[in-house]
Amino acid sequence: MTASFDSADPADAAASLREMVDASTVRLLQSAQGLSDQQACEPCLLPGWSRGHLLTHLARNADGLRNLLIWARTGVETPMYSPNGRAEGIEAGAGRSSAELLADLESSAAALDAEAAQVPDTAWAAQVGGPPAYLHPAWYTLWRRLTEVEVHHVDLGVGYTTASWPEPFATYGLENTAARFTGPDSPAVRLQSSDSPVVVQIGPAGQQPEHIVTGPGRALLAWLTGRSSGEGLTTQPPGPLPALPAWR
16 A cells, blocks of 8 residues: 555545544544643744644644645645745644644644545546645645654654554655655665665665665654654664755
C-alpha cells in the first residue's frame, strides 16, 4: 500500500489515506483530551509555540486542506489560506482553554473528513494547491494532512514519539520526504532502511553519494524532518552524520 500511492488509482490512494488520517486523528484527539489548561499554555517542542499554538495550527490546517478538496470537488479554485490568514488564525486561537482547543481540533478534522467523503472518484486526480510550483493531485491533500497530524503529534510533547509512527506512514514518508532534499544545499547521501526495502538518495540529481546512512525507517524519517539528531543511525564512512538543510 505505501509504495503504491503515486502509481495507484487516485480514488484508491485517497481511500487508503483517508483511513490512515482517521486513525491518526483518533490518536491525536486522545492525546489532546488529556491536556489541562496549564499544559495547553506550556511550550510544545516547536520553538516559540505553545501547545495551544500547535493545536490551533492543526485545526486551521484542516480548514485549509478542506478548501483544496472543495476545489477538487467543484472545480472552483479555492485557496488554502487567505493572505495572512494562517498566522493570524493561529495567534487568535492559541490562548484558548484545553476544552476549546479540543473542540476546534475535533470539529475541523470532522469537517475535512466529511468533505473528503463528498469528493467524486473522478476528482481525486484534479490538480489543486499553490503556489503554482506546489500544485498536486487532490488525493495528495490527504497525505499532507496525515503528515501534519503525525509529525505535529510528536511536536506536542506528550509522549507520542517518532517510534510511535505507523509503519505505512514511515515507509512512504521516507520516500516522499527524501524527494524534497534535492537542492544544492543538501548533501549527497544514500539512505538505507534496515527494517524495510526502502533505499533512497538525497542531494542534487546525478551526484554520487558521499555517505551511506543506515537505520530503521522511522529513525531516518525523524532525522530528515528535524525530529531527531540521528539517534539509531550509522554512517559510512564512519563519523558524524552530514548536516541537513531544514525540512520544509
